Amino acid sequence: MKDKCGVFGIFGHEEASWLTYLGLYALQHRGQEGTGICSTDGRRLHVHRDQGLVAEAYRGETFQHLPGHGANSTSGAGSLSNLQPLLASYRDGTIALAHNGNLVNARELHEECEHLGSIFQTTVDSEVIVHLVARAKPPDLGGRLLQALSRVRGAYSLVALTPDRMIGIRDPHGFRPLCLGKLDRAWVLASESCALDLLDAEYVREVEPGEMVTVTQEGLETRRFGGDASRSECIFEHVYFARPDSRAFGRGVNEVRVRLGRQLAREHPAEADVVMAVPDSSNAAALGFSQEAQIPLEHGLIRNHYVGRTFISPSQNLRNLGVRLKYNAVREVVEGRSVVVVDDSVVRGTTSRSLMRIVREAGARAIHFRVSSPPVKHPCYYGIDMPTYDELVANQRTLEEIRDYIGVDSLGYLSTEGMLRAVRGEDASGACAACFTGEYPVRWKRAPSKSDFEVETPEKV
Ligand code: SF4
Structure with missing residues (x-):
């Protein structure tokens, strides 16, 4: 049993892709099949993805091709074509999306988007978000993302990167963790705080359920969405997944x-x-x-x-x-x-x-x-x-x-x-414990099956 992904992002640092690479080492326990880094130099996005561990997927020269002051990344599961960050162009620009979680209505939305003419490049359910962003009406990216996310149901902690900004989003139930840190003038987003410790970055706080933080050269802005959804933080993060030297959902895991x-x-x-x-x-x-x-x-x-x-x-x-x-x-x-x-x-x-x-x-x-x-x-x-x-x-x-x-x-x-x-x-409220109790906080119309999610990895002992 394993988490499907760890996400990381940094914006406002000249060594963004190198620091991202180091941050990925701290999140390696969250996914070992493959990894990717996308960077921005302010004009365009650059990406490198490969299968294997972080130590195997990058060489010194890789970073010559990942220039710039911002980057996002994942260490996760999947075949080469399904590795993240997902990079997509839409009418007004380019976006790289790193996603930790699963959407319970991905299959329905996938079919709907295909019916409307979208062509999918991968089988990861987060690609649905990219297609919904491309079809969204608002003029600004934040508005497009929020309109797209109003259609999806389930778990997502996202780090999105465009040429001029980094956006961190946690779903309204807050299933998966995402924390916010500061390194000098740069802002950092990470699935777990152990990635901040490795960079000597300061832990600022958790990104709240139903919060979108946007980082640009001007600083950080925050927006709320999702109404009054009940908090459903994954209890298994504390039981097993998160590293003991991390804080998850604001609590020290070891303790x-x-x-x-x-x-x-x-x-x-x-x-x-x-x-x-x-x-x-x-x-x-x-x-x-x-x-x-x-x-x-x-x-x-x-x-x-x-x-x-x-x-x-x-x-x-x-x-x-x-x-x-x-x-x-x-x-x-x-x-x-x-x-x-x-x-x-x-x-x-x-x-x-x-x-x-x-x-x-x-x-x-x-x-x-x-x-x-x-x-x-x-x-x-x-x-x-x-x-x-x-x-x-x-x-x-x-x-x-x-x-x-x-x-x-x-x-x-x-x-x-x-x-x-x-x-x-x-006060034991605010947690998801569905794998123990069967009480799923977010239901689905059609029961998701394993084939809805990416399971192309070899079985493990
Ligand atoms: S507690 Fe909820 S989110 Fe966590 S592993 Fe179990 S079912 Fe999944």
């Missing part, structure tokens, strides 16, 4: 994860000698569990950071070896002991099952598997590439059946109420 772990220990205590994390995204939750349960935390599982993408093998035996490529147990920590293993989430359950086999083979006497989020029972249609209903281990299985499948002595998931309280405090 939230420690609270999730503490709450998990209160809800599902265990008699054990040691607590260990499934590294790295569960480290803070395991620390919280250990602190609350007063059981020592040790590094019982080690992750190999040098393994990139691994292609799934048809045979179960080779799939297990795929997990072993990434993780191994520390026998001295595990052997003869009763262990609590804390993971942030369980989606298909196949990785958990292989991991627990590794822990068992390292000599664990008992394994108490604890999950710092509730069972994932529903797919996400708002920008997270998640398995279908049939592939989710918690869909139509009892807790006992999941425990048996994963192969552990006890299993405890955090409750939905506990998760919401740990993330958002006493």
Whole structure:
């Protein structure tokens, strides 16, 4: 399971494309299949897109072709033709669009635009926005964008670039994060604040749900749109996706994860000698569990950071070896002991099952598997590439059946109420938790299917 994209933009700096390239490194965890940077020199846009990691997609000479004082970019998923930023010309100019999220009515709008004569170059749903912008009536770009966005439904955090401006937009529900920073006289937009830290930029604030910020040489302007839509910030950003050194939706991710772990220990205590994390995204939750349960935390599982993408093998035996490529147990920590293993989430359950086999083979006497989020029972249609209903281990299985499948002595998931309280405090409103509850904040006329979204990437272990 992965986020589909991280977006970044900077405007008003002479080294815009270099800084963007560095910012992309900080957002690499949000998408590894491909990346692109578009820059402006004030007259025209220049673009470079390539598949692979940020370290693979750019060379020193690439930046000679990305001149100027503004840039936007993504690290995300997709085939070469679907990589962002999407570059499009319309009657009054050129626009480059970087989009994090998914539109639940993209298919309907796509058909409508095609019926009216639009020719699509990609299969990414954000291209719909570009075609709607081209057809919009207002004379100014901001007005065109807002008219286009009044037609789309779903999740979008956008960074748009034209020759003379950068525009950051968050959908009225605020599903995906987008923060605003300042570096000297330049304004920066990023999916996560860790990208600002890397540049030594100051974190200013979140772009608010239903806000459009426009940056030009004259400074920054803001406009509101979307009426009184309810806030629906993705709870999974705090559970798993965002980096622990980031702020997401204005809250420190590490601090939230420690609270999730503490709450998990209160809800599902265990008699054990040691607590260990499934590294790295569960480290803070395991620390919280250990602190609350007063059981020592040790590094019982080690992750190999040098393994990139691994292609799934048809045979179960080779799939297990795929997990072993990434993780191994520390026998001295595990052997003869009763262990609590804390993971942030369980989606298909196949990785958990292989991991627990590794822990068992390292000599664990008992394994108490604890999950710092509730069972994932529903797919996400708002920008997270998640398995279908049939592939989710918690869909139509009892807790006992999941425990048996994963192969552990006890299993405890955090409750939905506990998760919401740990993330958002006493007022738990304002979050999307649809993949746990099935309560989708934005519905659709025709149920979106996986084929509506970009899924051309290889399956991963
Ligand atoms: S459905 Fe789940 S992953 Fe998707 S936005 Fe809502 S909380 Fe996030």
